[in-house]
Amino acid sequence: MRDFWKRFRYNRGAVIGLFILALVIITAILAPIVFPQSPWKMVQRPFLPPFEQEGLLLGTDALGRDVLAGLAHGAYVSLLVGLVSTIVALAIGVPVGACAGYFAGRIDDALMRFTEFFQTIPSFALAIVLLAIFQPSLTFVIIAIAVVSWPPVARLVRGEVLSLRTREFVEAATLSGLGNTQIILRHILPNALPPIIVLASLMIAQAILLESSLSFLGLGDPNIMSWGYMIGAARTVIRTAWWLSFLPGMAILLTVLALNLIGEGLNDALNPRLTRKSE
Amino acid sequence: MFKPMKLAVAALALVLAGPLAAQDGEPQSGGTLNVVVQPEPPSLMIGLIQNGPTQMVAGDIYESFLRYNFDLTPEPQLAESWEISDDGKTYTFHLREGVVFHDGEPFTSEDAKFSIDVFLRETHSRMRTYLEHVESIETPDDHTIVFNLKNPFGPFLGIFETGTAPMLPKHIYEGTDFANNPANNTPIGTGPFKFDEWVKGSYIHFVKNEDYYMDGLPYVDEVYYHIIPDAASRAVAYETGKVDVLSGGSIENFDVPRVREMDNTCVTEKGFEYFGPHSWIWINLNNKPLDDLKVRQAMMHALDRQFARDALWNGLGKVATGPVSSATKFYAEDTPDIGYDPEKAKALLEESSYDGETIRLLGLPYGETWQRWAEAVKQNLTEIGMSVEIVPSDVAGWNQKVSDRDFDLAFTYLYQYGDPALGVSRSYMGDNAEPGSPWNNVANYQNPELDKLWDEAALMADPEERRAAYKTIQDQIVSDVPNLWLLELGFPTIYRCNIKNPVNTAFGVNDGFRFVWIDQK
Numbered sequence: 001m002r003d004f005w006k007r008f009r010y011n012r013g014a015v016i017g018l019f020i021l022a023l024v025i026i027t028a029i030l031a032p033i034v035f036p037q038s039p040w041k042m043v044q045r046p047f048l049p050p051f052e053q054e055g056l057l058l059g060t061d062a063l064g065r066d067v068l069a070g071l072a073h074g075a076y077v078s079l080l081v082g083l084v085s086t087i088v089a090l091a092i093g094v095p096v097g098a099c100a101g102y103f104a105g106r107i108d109d110a111l112m113r114f115t116e117f118f119q120t121i122p123s124f125a126l127a128i129v130l131l132a133i134f135q136p137s138l139t140f141v142i143i144a145i146a147v148v149s150w151p152p153v154a155r156l157v158r159g160e161v162l163s164l165r166t167r168e169f170v171e172a173a174t175l176s177g178l179g180n181t182q183i184i185l186r187h188i189l190p191n192a193l194p195p196i197i198v199l200a201s202l203m204i205a206q207a208i209l210l211e212s213s214l215s216f217l218g219l220g221d222p223n224i225m226s227w228g229y230m231i232g233a234a235r236t237v238i239r240t241a242w243w244l245s246f247l248p249g250m251a252i253l254l255t256v257l258a259l260n261l262i263g264e265g266l267n268d269a270l271n272p273r274l275t276r277k278s279e
Numbered sequence: 280m281f282k283p284m285k286l287a288v289a290a291l292a293l294v295l296a297g298p299l300a301a302q303d304g305e306p307q308s309g310g311t312l313n314v315v316v317q318p319e320p321p322s323l324m325i326g327l328i329q330n331g332p333t334q335m336v337a338g339d340i341y342e343s344f345l346r347y348n349f350d351l352t353p354e355p356q357l358a359e360s361w362e363i364s365d366d367g368k369t370y371t372f373h374l375r376e377g378v379v380f381h382d383g384e385p386f387t388s389e390d391a392k393f394s395i396d397v398f399l400r401e402t403h404s405r406m407r408t409y410l411e412h413v414e415s416i417e418t419p420d421d422h423t424i425v426f427n428l429k430n431p432f433g434p435f436l437g438i439f440e441t442g443t444a445p446m447l448p449k450h451i452y453e454g455t456d457f458a459n460n461p462a463n464n465t466p467i468g469t470g471p472f473k474f475d476e477w478v479k480g481s482y483i484h485f486v487k488n489e490d491y492y493m494d495g496l497p498y499v500d501e502v503y504y505h506i507i508p509d510a511a512s513r514a515v516a517y518e519t520g521k522v523d524v525l526s527g528g529s530i531e532n533f534d535v536p537r538v539r540e541m542d543n544t545c546v547t548e549k550g551f552e553y554f555g556p557h558s559w560i561w562i563n564l565n566n567k568p569l570d571d572l573k574v575r576q577a578m579m580h581a582l583d584r585q586f587a588r589d590a591l592w593n594g595l596g597k598v599a600t601g602p603v604s605s606a607t608k609f610y611a612e613d614t615p616d617i618g619y620d621p622e623k624a625k626a627l628l629e630e631s632s633y634d635g636e637t638i639r640l641l642g643l644p645y646g647e648t649w650q651r652w653a654e655a656v657k658q659n660l661t662e663i664g665m666s667v668e669i670v671p672s673d674v675a676g677w678n679q680k681v682s683d684r685d686f687d688l689a690f691t692y693l694y695q696y697g698d699p700a701l702g703v704s705r706s707y708m709g710d711n712a713e714p715g716s717p718w719n720n721v722a723n724y725q726n727p728e729l730d731k732l733w734d735e736a737a738l739m740a741d742p743e744e745r746r747a748a749y750k751t752i753q754d755q756i757v758s759d760v761p762n763l764w765l766l767e768l769g770f771p772t773i774y775r776c777n778i779k780n781p782v783n784t785a786f787g788v789n790d791g792f793r794f795v796w797i798d799q800k
Contacts (some may be wrong), residue, residue, distance in 0.1 A: 040658045046590045062533070063590055063655055136671055218650075222642075222669040223657075236533050236647045 007269040014265020020258035028079050031072035039073040039225040047241050070225050077226040081211040082204040088146035093153025098184050101161025115151045123148035131219045138221045145207045160192035194270035205259035212252050227252050308498045310797035313522045315513050316504040317529040324463040325445045334442045336504050338791040341445040341468035347785045349552050351697050367431030367740025374422040378492045380448045381467045388418040393449035409438050431740035434698035471497040471793035498796035526788045527770030532648045535593045545776040548769045550787020555604035555695035560688050560763040561721045573631030575760040579617045580624035581663040591648050595769025601757040604767045607695045609749035614757040624663045637666045641689040644674050681717035700737035724761035
């Protein structure tokens with residue numbers, strides 16, 4: 001563990017990323033305490049610029065709603081969507097990939113053709129179609145994002161499992177009479193974990209971007225204040241009140257950047273042999 | 280046989296005196312008018328198509344008997360004068376002499392009879408329902424036309440406008456297949472401008488009618504209607520000087536403040552009095568707990584409509600006081616108060632049968648303004664302790680959900696056509712509540728006594744009696760709160776200040792530009 005942290009710390013970008021993410025998480029946790037009122041509450045005159053009125057640090061939007069409160073509550077939504085949809089995507093992708101890699105043969109063929117079926121459709125278009133069919137609520141947004149983001153997980157896990165299943169320790173486990181499930185869960189997956197963790201951190205970033213894009217297009221849950229919604233709503237007044245789209249845009253940029261930096265740091269820390277020599 | 284009524288006075292002088300009085304400066308002739316039309320009209324033949332853009336463009340070519348000023352009082356146009364018999368069943372119009380169509384043929388009462396009795400009866404569904412009240416149409420001479428009604432019909436004098444009763448050339452259309460007549464592509468009427476050219480997707484060009492029967496009119500030499508499909512580009516076209524008149528609603532609300540701040544820019548809200556666009560939220564009275572009057576009253580008092588007007592509609596329009604727009608005839612003042620009062624709303628909700636149920640609010644899918652409005656309404660209702668969920672939808676989904684009554688609250692807005700019998704009763708009469716249409720009595724408001732009164736009021740001959748009947752109706756409906764009335768919408772017509780008179784009747788830019796002149800400085 002100590003080694004891990006040492007190697008992670010070696011990547012300075014990753015530390016910065018971790019710091020930003022920690023800030024975002026704290027904001028999300030504190031949002032209901034610092035801004036107990038609903039972010040939809042109309043508190044002041046519309047289009048108040050930032051830094052003009054005490055108590056409304058970042059001004060107000062088209063309906064006079066507190067932008068800072070919106071950003072804070074939006075942080076919670078973005079993180080929630082990112083985390084939950086990634087967990088759901090892993091819950092689909094890991095078993096599919098593990099089965100395909102471990103059992104190989106026809107099962108592998110069937111599962112991979114199924115995966116490719118999803119991969120041939122552009123993921124964003126598929127998410128839009130899914131949300132157009134279902135009611136755009138937070139649950140369905142999460143499901144739609146999970147459905148379009150599990151195939152890469154399945155392919156990655158399959159590849160890892162394929163390379164691990166012929167190793168000696170797996171053969172030893174087989175000889176000692178362990179069942180397939182035991183072998184996959186106890187012996188193969190733990191060894192395949194590092195790349196999955198790295199991928200997961202990037203998937204959270206991807207999910208946050210997807211949710212924002214969907215909300216921007218008006219396909220998000222209209223009852224939930226999210227960063228994408230804030231940009232989508234402000235887009236029409238970009239010529240008169242640019243900060244309304246700029247601020248949530250920065251929030252998305254920083255959070256996604258932080259997650260990417262962390263992903264890179266994790267990669268360095270978990271695969272010491274791959275650590276770039278040039279640094 | 281006729282005892283002319285006091286109201287129906289021949290007043291040719293008014294035609295010129297009315298709209299031009301109190302205008303700045305001496306009218307100048309000449310110049311080109313550049314106007315934006317949105318969207319591109321499907322056809323300019325107004326006898327066949329009567330949607331918004333067609334009415335706007337064709338208003339320069341076609342005319343009817345009358346025009347209506349801002350308080351909907353009729354003024355002479357093709358009819359110089361008119362009489363209504365005392366029993367309200369005979370209407371006589373005296374048509375102007377010396378009027379010719381754009382192809383040089385004279386306009387006579389035969390053309391008028393053909394237009395109404397034959398052409399529009401076949402092609403114009405709204406006109407057809409009005410004509411059900413007409414027993415016969417006579418033309419005693421070339422310049423007189425007489426309508427004999429089966430019963431008095433209060434709104435009858437209100438239907439002789441270009442969008443409802445345009446005068447068409449009999450010599451071109453008689454005995455032809457109206458819909459496929461090649462002449463539809465080169466429309467011919469009696470109006471101030473003649474059709475010249477239509478480049479699809481780009482512009483429609485009209486030139487001055489040199490033989491127009493009103494002396495010295497029109498002032499401008501030509502009119503271009505520019506077709507620009509994107510709302511932001513329309514605003515830019517005005518900013519760069521490509522167009523000089525933006526008709527109401529042709530740019531987004533959020534662009535209005537920027538554009539109206541420009542130099543030499545004037546804005547008017549007038550010109551929608553006949554349409555009286557009225558917005559409200561349907562309450563689905565079939566659903567619990569919305570059948571409880573107290574819940575509905577609580578919601579009504581919870582809405583801060585003044586805020587919506589200021590924040591979303593740029594301070595244009597008026598807060599509605601009930602089902603009838605204040606621009607429509609027989610609007611009643613002093614109906615029960617439905618103003619913003621959150622404390623009262625909370626108290627009413629407390630007393631009501633509301634028990635935390637989630638209310639589904641269906642927004643109108645007409646762009647950002649309406650989306651923000653739904654959010655504001657949701658917040659207003661949340662603040663008095665209700666739980667509200669916005670249901671998103673596209674235009675087709677909105678139509679479907681409202682037709683199927685699959686909603687609790689739903690935004691809408693409708694035109695009123697100047698008279699409660701033409702544009703208001705349809706939304707409140709009990710026998711007009713069948714599911715399947717998003718435009719009828721969607722809330723399913725049932726009040727048999729009022730149904731009877733609506734029917735009687737439409738057929739009353741005496742305007743004062745009608746006024747009293749509609750006052751009773753409005754008082755009752757407002758105290759029943761079957762809908763949450765929002766705003767009388769204000770659509771700004773934006774134009775350069777040196778364009779004089781672009782809006783001079785209750786029909787706004789739809790009424791033709793005969794009085795428009797350009798101050799060349």
